[in-house]
Amino acid sequence: MSYVIDRRLNGKNKSTVNRQRFLRRYRDHIKKAVEEAVSRRSITDMEHGEQISIPGRDIDEPVLHHGRGGKQTVVHPGNKEFTAGERIARPQGGGAGKGAGKASNSGEGMDEFVFQITQEEFLEFMFEDLELPNLVKRNLTGTDTFKTVRAGISNEGNPSRINIIRTLRSAHARRIALSGSSRAKLKQAQAELERIKLEEPDNFGDIQELETEIERLKGRIRRVPYLDTFDLKYNLLVKQPNPSSKAVMFCLMDVSGSMTQATKDVAKRFFILLYLFLKRNYDKIEVVFIRHHTSAREVDEEEFFYSRETGGTIVSSALKLMQEIMAERYPANEWNIYAAQASDGDNWNDDSPICREILTKQIMPFVQYYTYVEITPREHQALWFEYERIGEEFADTFAQQQLVSAGDIYPVFRELFQRRLVT
Secondary structure, three states, X not given: OOOOOOOOOOHHHOOHHHHHHHHHHOHHHHHHHHHHHHHHOOOOOOOOOEEEEEOHHHHOOOOOOOOOOXXXXXXXXXXXXXXXXXXXXXXXXXXXXXXXXXXXXOOOOOOOEEXXXXXXXXXXXXXXXXXXXXXXXXXXXXXXXXXXXXXXXXXXXXXXXXXXXXXXXXXXXXXXXXXXXXXXXXXXXXXXXXXXXXXXXXXXXXXXXXXXXXXXXXXXXXXXXXXXXHXXXXXXXXXXXOOOOOEEXXXXXXXXXXXXXXXXXXXXXXXXXXXXXXXXXXXXXXXXXXXXXXXXXXXXXXXXXXXXXXXXXXXXXXXXXXXXXXXXXXXXXXXXXXXEEEEOOOOOHHHXXXXXXXXXXXXXXXXXXXXXXXXXXXXXXXXXXXXHHHHHHOOOOEEEEEEOOHHHHHHHHHHHOEOOOOO
């Protein structure tokens, strides 16, 4: 049997179809590798591609071949070592593995198949089946997005948009309307001429008169133009406002002194994952970054992820700032408002009830979805239990999860933003 291996470079996407078929076939292996990669990656290389390994036994293909054919006689000798039903031990060494063992002169196996997926493919598998919950289309004022739609037929337009079938149909109808009476008279004159030629062949006067009338009617019909400017029909295209979903995501991160560097790193990785998800899946999305300790500040992306400022802990300062920004720049009747908050749960004792009060009365009635992740291996404190009360009141729009280590980031992220079935 011959094996053909195509080692050509993938110029002009010649092998794109085969690659997509391969990715679909080994989707489970790739998704598992992507989940493991997210948990072990650093902040800076979160959006790069990944090397995927597939065990050799999983890429075996069934092979059809010709048997030896004919009638064969085989004599099987007896076996004194084994009896029916016994399990035969696997030979020592030489199996399919990664080479972590002693050399052996027996056994055989197959190395794992390793290939590289691109950044785009990596992000596609990472964010598969994820979405912002409760996203709705708002009636936007002053929208600048339009889509071109067909709006019937017009008598005026661009020559490139002429509708040939409608034009010819209109021309044919016009010719019928303008020459209908002449055609009827022509038909009568031709019938009368035939009758006279059969019954009165010597009546040259009537015959000549009918022939003259027939020529006159034919000339009148020919003078009707085949195509007139009145017949031209054009496909009418109009620009229609395209209602779109404008959304804003508030990212609130605790940077107080109780947040260790490891805890901050987990929080940053969670928000980077969220930021990549938003920018890749949504066109009209704005992100507001808020850092807080005893006071809260709106910052840019660079300062949000890399600033080293720290202090005490008053979580309500971030919620108050978020409410002010919502009222000033993001009215709820025009924007889908989302929020993601990350903290270690430590808060000033008297501040947690204030947080619940602000969320319940000033934020939750206007947001589509609010998520809270608590990064701590310890027992929960007052802030968590206050937020639990909010979750009971706003079960459809509020969610909270606990993160213990970096390995929990991706599973928790998928749990928070898993696509929900519409009932």
